[in-house]
Amino acid sequence: xxxxxxxxxxxxxxxxxxxxxxxxxxxxxxxxxxxxxxxxxxxxxxxxxxxxxxxxxxxxxxxxxxxxxxxxxxxxxxxxxxxxxxxxxxxxxxxxxxxxxxxxxxxxxxxxxxxxxxxxxxxxxxxxxxxxxxxxxxxxxxxxxxxxxxxxxxxxxxxxxxxxxxxxxxxxxxxxxxxxxxxxxxxxxxxxxxxxxxxxxxxxxxxxxxxxxxxxxxxxxxxxxxxxxxxxxxxxxxxxxxxxxxxxxxxxxxxxxxxxxxxxxxxxxxxxxxxxxxxxxxx
Numbered sequence: 001x002x003x004x005x006x007x008x009x010x011x012x013x014x015x016x017x018x019x020x021x022x023x024x025x026x027x028x029x030x031x032x033x034x035x036x037x038x039x040x041x042x043x044x045x046x047x048x049x050x051x052x053x054x055x056x057x058x059x060x061x062x063x064x065x066x067x068x069x070x071x072x073x074x075x076x077x078x079x080x081x082x083x084x085x086x087x088x089x090x091x092x093x094x095x096x097x098x099x100x101x102x103x104x105x106x107x108x109x110x111x112x113x114x115x116x117x118x119x120x121x122x123x124x125x126x127x128x129x130x131x132x133x134x135x136x137x138x139x140x141x142x143x144x145x146x147x148x149x150x151x152x153x154x155x156x157x158x159x160x161x162x163x164x165x166x167x168x169x170x171x172x173x174x175x176x177x178x179x180x181x182x183x184x185x186x187x188x189x190x191x192x193x194x195x196x197x198x199x200x201x202x203x204x205x206x207x208x209x210x211x212x213x214x215x216x217x218x219x220x221x222x223x224x225x226x227x228x229x230x231x232x233x234x235x236x237x238x239x240x241x242x243x244x245x246x247x248x249x250x251x252x253x254x255x256x257x258x259x260x261x262x263x264x265x266x267x268x269x270x271x272x273x274x275x276x277x278x279x280x281x282x283x
Contacts, residue, residue, distance in 0.1 A: 003034055008055040011036075011047050018227070019055055019063050020045065037160070039063070041227040042114065043205035044160035044176060099280045103153035103199070103241035103273025105129040106146060107233065108184075110136040110159020110177070110204075114230040121234045127241055136160065140183035147191045147198075153273045154199045154240055156233045157184045157217075161204035163225060170210070178208040182215045189216035196271040201236050204228065209266060219254075219267030229259035236265065243272025 003009060003022050010016035020036035023044075027033075032049045039060075055063075105127060109115035112133045122129040130150050134142050136159040147155065161177040163169075172179045181202045192198035195218055202212045203221035205228055212220035219236050221228045239254045248269050258265045 002032070002049065003052060003054070008039065008060055009034070009036065009052045010055050010059075011045075011051050012053055013051050016053065018043070019060060037111070038205065038227070040230060041205055042111070042158060042160050042230055043162045043227050045162050100274060100276045102127060104151070105154045105156060105237050105241060106150045106152035107131045107156040107237070108134050108139055108143065108146065108158070109156070110134065110139070117230055118234050121231055125238050127238060136177040136180045139180055140187050143184045143188050144191050147188060152198070154237050155188055155201070156237060157181050157188070157200065157202040158204050158233050161207045163206045169208070169225060172208060172211065175206070175208055177204065178211060181207060182211050185212060185215040185217050195268065199240050199270055199273065201233050213268065217267070218270045219265065221260075222264045223266045224263040226260065226263045228264040232258045232260050232265055235259065240270060240273055242274050244274050245272055247272050
């Protein structure tokens with residue numbers, strides 16, 4: 001059957017394991033292929049028409065529920081976490097009326113829909129964030145000027161990615177967008193080479209984790225080349241933004257706070273970005 005833009009489909013050749021939204025129809029000499037956008041997952045793929053089946057409403061609800069429930073649980077946990085309680089306790093312990101300033105995030109995303117979901121999540125946990133939609137292939141050229149414009153403490157470079165070929169996981173040509181994320185990280189490090197001054201999360205589903213870390217990312221996806229959830233960059237950024245500047249973020253706790261876990265997210269020891277100040281202004 002023919003599919004239309006925004007139809008929700010599954011790939012038979014992969015056991016219908018992931019739900020996709022059709023974002024483009026490609027007619028190649030009479031053979032119809034579709035460009036597919038992961039639902040909840042930061043993956044982009046293509047498939048011939050005969051490999052696709054339409055997802056029922058029941059399947060869509062069943063697929064979305066566990067991801068939605070886990071995301072809601074983690075965001076609620078963050079809002080009342082021991083980390084924030086500890087920060088508030090530190091502020092209360094001061095003889096002066098104090099205030100706090102979490103790290104500022106610049107979130108550059110290749111997907112506008114996912115960026116809006118992330119911005120809503122950042123808002124729920126009280127973070128200072130600027131979100132910009134930039135296609136993955138354009139991120140290397142635009143990241144430096146965006147860093148100059150917004151001056152963040154934390155940079156997120158994400159969007160969609162996937163493995164095109166399993167011939168070699170170290171071969172950059174095996175990935176759809178990893179090369180763009182890698183070049184964007186390198187250009188961001190030209191702006192700020194010190195890892196603790198500018199904290200970078202980079203990558204999407206199945207991205208070349210080792211290349212991203214080597215390029216200068218503090219945190220990246222995907223160590224085991226698995227799919228990552230669209231909110232994982234938010235959960236990583238939150239942990240850094242609300243950890244004190246004189247403390248190293250506990251990498252094990254950071255990974256546990258994500259939806260995907262250690263198979264999808266990893267990184268390096270990094271200092272936090274939360275500052276508190278006294279006294280609080282009267283006006």
